[in-house]
Amino acid sequence: MTRQPPLHACRLFDDGGCETFGDPDLMFPWWSVTKTAIAICALRLAEQGRLDLDAHMPDQPFTLHQLLTHRAGLPDYGSLPAYHAAVRADEEPWPRDALVEAAMAQGRLFAPGQGWRYSNVGYLLAREWIEAVAGQGLGDLVRAQIAGPLGLDSVVLAQTRGQFARTAWPEARRYHPGWVYHGCLIGTARDAARMMQGLFAGQLLRAESLSRMRETLRLGDALPGRPWTAHGYATGLMSGRVGAAGRAIGHSGAGPFSVNAVYHFPDLPRQVTVASFTDGHDEGVAEREAVRLAVSG
Numbered sequence: 254m255t256r257q258p259p260l261h262a263c264r265l266f267d268d269g270g271c272e273t274f275g276d277p278d279l280m281f282p283w284w285s286v287t288k289t290a291i292a293i294c295a296l297r298l299a300e301q302g303r304l305d306l307d308a309h310m311p312d313q314p315f316t317l318h319q320l321l322t323h324r325a326g327l328p329d330y331g332s333l334p335a336y337h338a339a340v341r342a343d344e345e346p347w348p349r350d351a352l353v354e355a356a357m358a359q360g361r362l363f364a365p366g367q368g369w370r371y372s373n374v375g376y377l378l379a380r381e382w383i384e385a386v387a388g389q390g391l392g393d394l395v396r397a398q399i400a401g402p403l404g405l406d407s408v409v410l411a412q413t414r415g416q417f418a419r420t421a422w423p424e425a426r427r428y429h430p431g432w433v434y435h436g437c438l439i440g441t442a443r444d445a446a447r448m449m450q451g452l453f454a455g456q457l458l459r460a461e462s463l464s465r466m467r468e469t470l471r472l473g474d475a476l477p478g479r480p481w482t483a484h485g486y487a488t489g490l491m492s493g494r495v496g497a498a499g500r501a502i503g504h505s506g507a508g509p510f511s512v513n514a515v516y517h518f519p520d521l522p523r524q525v526t527v528a529s530f531t532d533g534h535d536e537g538v539a540e541r542e543a544v545r546l547a548v549s550g
Contacts, residue, residue, distance in 0.1 A: 260531050261421065263442040264546050265450045267524040273443060274546075279421040280407060281530045282430075283438040283445060284506025286515050288376055290395050290438060292321050292489025293452060295383050296462045297398045304386045310378065315365035320379040321488045322470065327372040328359040330434070339432075340509055346431035353377070369470055369486065376435035391436045400444075403451045408440040422532055424510035433508070445515045446528035449503050453517045453526070466490065467502065479537035480544045495544050505536045514539035518547040525550050 261275035283290075295317060298304045306318040315325035330336050333355055339347065347355075356374045363370070380391055387394055392410030400408045411417045411430040418426045420439055430437045451457055458466065469492040471485040480501075484493035487502070495501045499520025506513045512535060515528040529542040 260529060260542055261442050262527060262529040262542065262546055263446040264550055265443075265446045265526045266550065267450070267454070267526075270550075271443070272550075275442070276421075277441065277443055280419050280439050280441060281422075281445075281513065282411070282417070282420055282425065282506075282508055282511060283440060283515075284433070284508050284511075284513060286445060286504045286506045286513060287433070287436055287438045289452070289489045289504045289515075290399055290448065291376060291380055291383065291391070291435065292466065293457055294387075294391075294394045294398045295321060295379065296458055296466055296488070298383065298387060300459055300462055304383070310382060317379060317382055318488065319365050320375040320382075323369055323371050323375060323486055324367075324470070325365050325372065325375050325378075326361045326363040326368060326370070327375045327378075328356050328362060329370070329372045330356040330374055332359065336432075340428075343427050343429075346429055346434075349377075349434065352434055369472060371486075373433075373435055380435045395438065399448060399451075399457060403447055403456060405440065405444040405447055407444045408438055408448075411437050411439045421530075422511050428509065437508075442528045442530055445513070445530075446526050449515050449517050449528070450526040453502070453519070467492065469493075476537075478535070480541050495540075498544050498548050501544070501547075505540055507534065507536045509534075512536045512539045514543040516540075516543050516547070518544075521547060521550075523550060 264272045299306050307316050309316055319325040414429050417428055417430050466488040469485040469487045474483050480495040482494050482496050491504050492502045498518050501516045503516035511532050513530045517526045525547050527543040527546045529539045531539050
């Protein structure tokens with residue numbers, strides 16, 4: 254018999270309805286949904302005149318916008334077998350420079366703006382660039398630019414094993430969040446949904462900034478084992494179509510022991526944002542649950 258994974262989710266309707274599935278107080282790793290938060294912080298700082306998304310990083314050929322859209326031509330450390338072996342062995346995270354050197358030894362993949370490749374290294378550099386401009390760490394930036402305005406009380410940038418041990422999955426008790434080099438937010442399913450809903454409701458960005466954030470590079474059609482019938486990437490957002498549910502805009506995430514999907518579905522008669530969290534390694538499980546909850550509302 255196929256095991257049914259545990260599901261913890263929140264469904265928020267634009268008309269004010271809210272439903273939770275599972276314990277609403279449980280904390281979860283947000284994994285790559287953190288990329289959406291980093292992109293929001295960058296766009297808010299740009300609105301405040303504190304940075305230029307299209308400026309080149311000092312001594313580098315790419316811009317901040319190219320980093321945030323995975324178009325800088327940088328490789329990813331996720332392709333390094335030694336990285337995954339070290340995580341499995343529960344080692345301490347590598348020094349930042351050692352990680353970047355190992356990843357960059359794979360070589361640049363294309364000239365900036367001339368291709369697309371998902372890169373956690375790119376988001377590490379984007380985070381560092383934003384922190385340097387703002388004079389604040391990512392945790393403080395998320396509190397000031399996102400969690401504070403929306404009242405997201407649970408959201409924390411996890412930096413220690415002890416903080417990660419607060420999350421729902423038993424495996425988190427021995428995982429160091431420093432292995433997620435761009436940072437890993439933790440929080441409830443409801444606050445993940447509220448962040449995404451607040452973004453698309455215009456509570457975080459001006460209309461022109463949100464429009465730019467949503468500009469999508471189409472990457473292809475269906476993905477095996479996942480609900481996408483067309484998929485692409487915007488600025489810190491996965492964006493495409495999921496069959497009868499129409500457009501889905503948000504982000505999925507995966508770590509060594511859990512997955513999540515946090516998406517806004519604007520084409521449904523009753524617009525809805527869903528955050529789903531489950532254990533395992535297959536992002537498609539969380540994505541399919543998000544779609545199922547969206548269309549069953």
